[in-house]
Structure formats: structure tokens, C-alpha cells
Amino acid sequence: MNRDEPLVLGIETxxxxxxxxxxxxxxxxxxxxxxxxxxxxxxxxVVPEVAARAHLEALGPSIDAALEESGVALDDLDAVAVTSxxxxxxxxxxxxxxxxxxxxxxxxxxxxxxxxxxxxxxxxLDADAPLETPTIALLVSGGxxxxxxxxxLVSDVELLGETVDDxxxxxxxxxxxxxxxxxxxxPEIDRAAVGGxxxxxxxxxxxxxxxDQAAHRYDFSFSGLKTAVxxxxxxxxxxxxxxxxxxxxxxxxxxxxxxxxxxxxAACTDLGVPRLLLGGGVIANARLRELAQExxxxxxxxxxxxxxxxxxxxxxxxxxxxxxxxxxxxxxxGLGFGADSTLPATEVQVA
Ligand code: KG4
Ligand code: ZN
Numbered sequence: 001m002n003r004d005e006p007l008v009l010g011i012e013t014x015x016x017x018x019x020x021x022x023x024x025x026x027x028x029x030x031x032x033x034x035x036x037x038x039x040x041x042x043x044x045x046v047v048p049e050v051a052a053r054a055h056l057e058a059l060g061p062s063i064d065a066a067l068e069e070s071g072v073a074l075d076d077l078d079a080v081a082v083t084s085x086x087x088x089x090x091x092x093x094x095x096x097x098x099x100x101x102x103x104x105x106x107x108x109x110x111x112x113x114x115x116x117x118x119x120x121x122x123x124x125l126d127a128d129a130p131l132e133t134p135t136i137a138l139l140v141s142g143g144x145x146x147x148x149x150x151x152x153l154v155s156d157v158e159l160l161g162e163t164v165d166d167x168x169x170x171x172x173x174x175x176x177x178x179x180x181x182x183x184x185x186x187p188e189i190d191r192a193a194v195g196g197x198x199x200x201x202x203x204x205x206x207x208x209x210x211x212d213q214a215a216h217r218y219d220f221s222f223s224g225l226k227t228a229v230x231x232x233x234x235x236x237x238x239x240x241x242x243x244x245x246x247x248x249x250x251x252x253x254x255x256x257x258x259x260x261x262x263x264x265x266a267a268c269t270d271l272g273v274p275r276l277l278l279g280g281g282v283i284a285n286a287r288l289r290e291l292a293q294e295x296x297x298x299x300x301x302x303x304x305x306x307x308x309x310x311x312x313x314x315x316x317x318x319x320x321x322x323x324x325x326x327x328x329x330x331x332x333x334g335l336g337f338g339a340d341s342t343l344p345a346t347e348v349q350v351a
Contacts, residue, residue, distance in 0.1 A: 003326060003327055003329070004025070004327075005024050005025035005027070005323075006024070006025065006078040006079060006322075006323050006326040006327065007022070007023075007024050007072065007076055007077050007078045007079075008022070008023055008024075008077065008078060008079050008080070008081050008111075008319040008320075008322045008323045008326070009021070009022050009063075009066070009072075009077050009079075009080050009081070009102075009315075009319060010022070010023070010080075010081045010082070010118075010315040010316060010317070010318030010319025010320070010321075010322055011059075011080065011081070011082040011083065011095045011098060011099045011102075011315055011318065012082075012083045012095065012115070012118070012313055012314060012315040012317070012318045013055040013059075013083065013087075013091050013092060013094050013095030013098075014083045014085070014086070014087025014088065014091060014092055014095075014115045014143070014313065015046060015051065015087055015088060015091060015141075015142065015143050015313055016035055016036045016037055016040060016046045016051045016054070016091075016142075016313075017033050017034070017035045017036075017312065017313040017314065018033070018034040018035075018036075018054065018055045018058035018059055018062050018095075019031075019032070019033050019062075019313055019314040019315030019316070019318070020032045020033075020059075020062040020063050020065070020066040020315040021066065021314055021315035021316025021317065021318065021319040021320070022066050022067070022069075022070040022072055022077075022316070022319060023125065023316055023319040023320050023323055024323075025323050025327070026124045026125055026126070026127070026130075026320065026323070027125070027126065028125040028126050028310075028316055028320075029069070029070035029071075029072060030065075030066040030067070030069035030070035030072075030316070031066075031069075031309060031310070031314055031315070031316040032062045032065045032066040032069060032315070033062075033309075033312070033313075033314055033315075034054075034058035034061070034062050036050060036051055036054030036055075036058070037183075037184060039054060040183065041182065041183045041184075044173065044174075044177050044183050045142075045170065045173055045174075045183070046088070046142065046143075048088045048089075048090050048091060049090060051088060051090070051091045052088070052090035052091045052093070052094055055091055055094040055095060056094050059094065059095070059098050062315075063102075066315070074102075074106055075106065077106065077108055078108070078109075078326065079103075079108055079109045079110065079111055079322055079326060079332065080099050080102050080103045080106070080108055080109075080110045080111070080322075081099075081110070081111040081112075081113055081318050081319050081321065081322025081323075081325075082095050082096055082098075082099030082100075082110065082111070082112055082113070082318065083095055083096075083113060083114075083115045083118065083318050084096060084112035084113060084114070084333075084337055084338070084339060084340055084343060084350045085114070085115065085339060085340035085341055085342065085343030085350075086114075086115055086116065086144070086340065086341055086342055086343045086344075087115055087143065087339075087341060088143075088341065089339055089341040092339030092340075092341065093338075093339040095339075096112070096337070096338060096339045099112075100335055103335075104335070109332030110332055110333055110335070111321075111322040111325050111326070111330070111332055111333055111349060112333040112337040112349060112350040113318055113321045113322060113325070113348065113349055113350070114157075114321075114343055114345060114347055114348050114349070114350075115313075115318075115343075116139055116144065116146055116148065116345045117148075117150075117153065117157055117321060117345065117348045118317040118318045118320075118321045119137070119139045119279035119280060119311075119317060120135075120137045120139075120148070120150050120153060120157075120277060120279065121153060121317050121318075121320040121321035121324060122279060122306045122310040122311065122314070122316065122317035122320060123277055123279075123304055123306045123310075124153075124320050124324070125306070125310060125316060125317070125320050127306075131153070131277070131304070132275055132302075133150055133151055133152055133153065133275075134149060134150060134151045134271075134273045134275070135149075135150050135273060135275040135276065135277050135304075136148070136149055136150075136160075136264060136267045136268050136271070136273050136275065136276050136277070137149075137150055137276075137277045137278075137279060138260060138263075138264040138276065138277070138278050138279070139278075139279045139280045140167070140168045140169065140260060140278075140279075140280040140281075140282035140283060140288075141167060141168075141169050141280035141281045141282055141312070141313070142167055142169030142170055142173065142184070142281060142282075143167055143169070143170075144162070144163070144167050144280065145162060145163040145167045145168045145220045145222075145260075146159060146161070146162040146163075146345065147159075147160040147161045147162070147218045147220075147263060147264060147267055148160060148345055149267065149271060149273065150277075153321070153324055153348070154321075154324050154325050154328045154330065154348055154349070155328070155348065157345050157346055157348055158345070158346060159344065159345040159346065160218040160267055161216070161217070161218025161219040161220065161263070162219060162220065163219070163220040163221065163222065164207070164216070164219050164220070164221050165221050165222060165223035166221075166222040166223050166226060167222070168220070168222055168256055168260060168282050169184075169186055169280070169281055169282045170222070171222035171223075171225060171226050171256060172184070172185040172186040172189055172256070172282065172285075173185040173186070174226050175189065175226055175229050175230075175249075175252050176188050176189055178226075178229055178230045178233055179192065179233070179243070179245055179248060179249065186281065186282060186284065186285060187284065189249045189252065189253055190253070190284070190285055190286050190287075192245050192246055192249035193246060193249040193250040193252075193253050193287070194246070195246050196244070196245075196246030196247045196248070196249055196250030196251070197246075197247050197250055197251070198250040198251055198253070198254035198287070199251070199254075200244065200247035200248075200250065200251050201232060201247065201248065201251040202251070203225055203228050203229060203232075203251055203252055203254075203255040204224050204225055204228050204255070205225075205255055205258055205259045205262075206220060206221030206222060206223075206224050206225055206259060207219050207220060207221045207259075208259060208262065208263075217263070217266065217270075218263055218266070218267055220259060220260070220263065222256065225252070225255055225256070229248065229252050232248065233248065250287075253285065253287050253288075254287065256285075256288070257285065257287045257288040257291045257292075258291065260288060260292075261288070261291045261292050261295050262295075264276055264292070265295050265296065265299050265301060268296075268299060268301045269299060274300060274301050274302060275301065275302050275304070276292070276296055276301050276302070276303050276304070277304045277305075277306075278292060278303070278304070278305045278306075278311070279306065279311050280311060280312070281311065281312040281313070283305060283308070283311045284308055284311070284312075289305065292305075321348070325348070325349055330349060331351075333349060333350055333351055334351060337350040337351070
């Protein structure tokens with residue numbers, strides 16, 4: 001196998017995106033994403049069974065499209081990489097099954113990798129400067145809100161904290177529903193917040209009280225915030241007063257961005273790590289990006305944000321992590337691995 005610049009196909013099916021990526025080392029050759037988001041819209045959130053079925057339908061055509069986009073033939077691949085977890089069990093299983101079948105049929109090695117660490121690996125692709133470690137990584141999407149310290153991408157990743165209830169993206173989706181906005185809620189709230197006053201309503205910042213510092217300094221909680229917004233809106237409606245959507249959206253967005261950035265910068269400062277990497281679909285949030293840049297500059301922390309097409313769930317980041325494992329001389333995974341919906345962040349590769 002070519003260890004210098006291995007040619008890897010990555011398969012990602014942990015949530016509602018079927019992602020197929022092809023990379024050569026850190027060079028992105030194809031990034032095909034088929035999302036089943038529209039099919040979940042009427043339920044207001046991702047329905048696992050619907051996602052799993054959609055992966056099954058999208059996988060074949062997405063692999064074909066990635067091969068065509070990259071001009072790569074299956075036989076040329078050095079390895080297949082796949083998300084083993086964490087994520088939705090049924091959805092993961094579809095990708096794992098497909099990856100094993102592909103690897104077996106092609107007689108290629110397979111690398112079962114961690115989705116969260118994959119988000120960090122996305123930063124390697126077509127980057128102007130190499131990813132420097134150690135780095136703090138803040139990963140926020142509809143499925144996860146995690147703060148990691150990455151000392152070595154392939155061998156030393158530690159989870160500092162995560163959400164104890166809803167993911168940040170989930171909170172955006174639920175609050176959007178309260179405000180009568182469609183799914184997915186993040187972009188809608190971002191739009192609705194334009195012109196709103198972020199200081200109009202002081203919504204709660206979860207797990208930021210002095211009493212939370214010992215056990216939950218790096219953990220997140222968004223369920224209290226979501227309830228606070230719902231109550232505020234209900235009270236307005238009960239009083240027969242109009243709901244100032246722009247102010248509510250801006251104030252809610254401010255609360256989420258404030259908590260995420262405060263905790264991420266605290267991790268940088270506490271651990272003496274002057275680097276922060278952002279990943280996940282919520283990174284599209286305009287205020288979150290702005291606030292992260294402001295506070296990172298103030299704390300002299302170098303902020304890195306991969307392009308949005310690599311921030312949301314995708315197969316290229318999985319392929320990129322697979323390529324790193326190969327280049328570091330890691331052995332392939334055995335075919336005995338399965339889908340692990342709660343795979344810990346410390347486990348970069350499943351043996
Ligand atoms: O990474 P992603 O595409 O994958 C899943 O988690 O499936 O993230 C989707 C999440 C959704 O919850 C969506 O509402 C949120 O990211 N999102 C945003 C924005 N764009 C997408 N949240 C806040 N602001 C945005 N602009
Ligand atoms: Zn993700």
C-alpha cells in the first residue's frame with residue numbers, strides 16, 4: 001500500500017447525511033453528500049429508521065458519483081474507511097455493512113473510525129497550513145456538542161465535555177418550532193435573528209454557574225434554554241401580545257453562541273492550548289462564527305474553521321482520518337467490528 005499518499009474512500013452514515021469522500025493523503029478528490037433532511041422535515045427532527053432506509057438507497061449512487069467526480073477507479077483505492085460510531089445505530093450499520101462488503105470484494109484493507117475525530121480530520125483537507133496539535137476542538141451539530149483536546153489526531157484524543165441533554169443543533173431545531181419556523185431550524189433562526197436585539201431577553205446559559213464549574217466546566221446543557229424560550233413565548237401569547245420573533249431568535253442565538261464559545265476558550269486557556277478548531281453543522285451560524293473569532297483574538301487563540309462543506313457530516317473527513325491512520329502505520333481494522341452508537345472519542349480507530 002502507498003503510505004506516502006494513500007488513496008482512500010470514506011463512508012459516513014452516522015446521522016442523516018450519506019457521505020462518500022475520496023482523498024489522496026490530505027488532498028480532497030471527491031465529496032458527495034446525499035441528505036435525507038427533507039424526509040425528516042415533517043417530523044421536526046431526524047427519524048432514525050427513515051435515515052437508515054435513505055442511506056441504503058443513497059449509498060450506491062453516491063459511491064458512483066464520488067468515483068466519477070474524482071476520476072478514480074475502485075481498483076486504484078488503497079483502503080476503505082468508514083464511520084463506526086458514534087451515531088444512530090441503524091444508520092451506522094448501513095455504512096458499516098457497505099464498507100465491509102466493498103473492502104471484501106476489492107480485497108482492500110478497511111479502517112473503522114470515530115466520527116467525532118473525523119470532524120477534526122476534516123481540517124487537514126486542502127488546508128493552507130497543516131493542522132497543529134495540540135488543539136481544542138468544538139464540534140456542534142444536530143447530534144453532538146463535544147469539546148475535545150486533540151494531542152495527536154490518530155492516537156491521543158480526550159473528551160473534555162459534551163452535552164448532558166440536547167445537542168446545540170437540536171436546540172435550534174426545537175426553538176425554531178416554538179417560533180413557527182420550519183426544519184432545520186438553525187438557518188431559519190439565523191435569518192430571523194437579523195435585525196433582532198441579542199440583549200432583548202436574557203435567556204439562561206446552561207451549566208455556567210459557579211456550582212457547575214467543578215463537575216461540568218466543559219459540559220453543555222441546552223434543554224433549560226429551550227424550555228425558557230418556550231415559556232417566554234407562551235407567556236407573551238397568553239397575554240395577547242405579539243411575539244417579537246427577531247428579538248427572541250437573536251437572544252436565543254446569543255445564549256447558545258455565548259456558552260459554546262465561553263467554554264471552548266476556557267478549555268484553551270485552562271490547558272494552555274492556543275488553538276481552537278470548530279466543526280459540525282451549527283458552525284454555519286453567523287453569530288457563533290463572529291463571537292468565536294472575537295473571543296479567540298482576545299485570548300490569542302488561533303481559530304480554524306474548515307469550509308462548511310467539510311464541517312457538516314461528510315465522507316471526505318472519514319477518508320482523511322483513514323489516510324492519517326495509514327500514514328502513521330496503523331494496522332487495518334479486522335472485519336469483526338460493528339456499529340457502535342456510543343463509541344467514545346478516545347477510540348480513534350476500532351480494531
Ligand atoms: O452537521 P449537521 O449537518 O448534521 C447533523 O447533525 O445531522 O448539522 C445539522 C444541524 C441542524 O440541527 C441544524 O439546525 C444546524 O446544524 N444548523 C445550524 C445552522 N445551520 C445548520 N444551527 C445554527 N445556525 C445555523 N446557521
Ligand atoms: Zn457530525
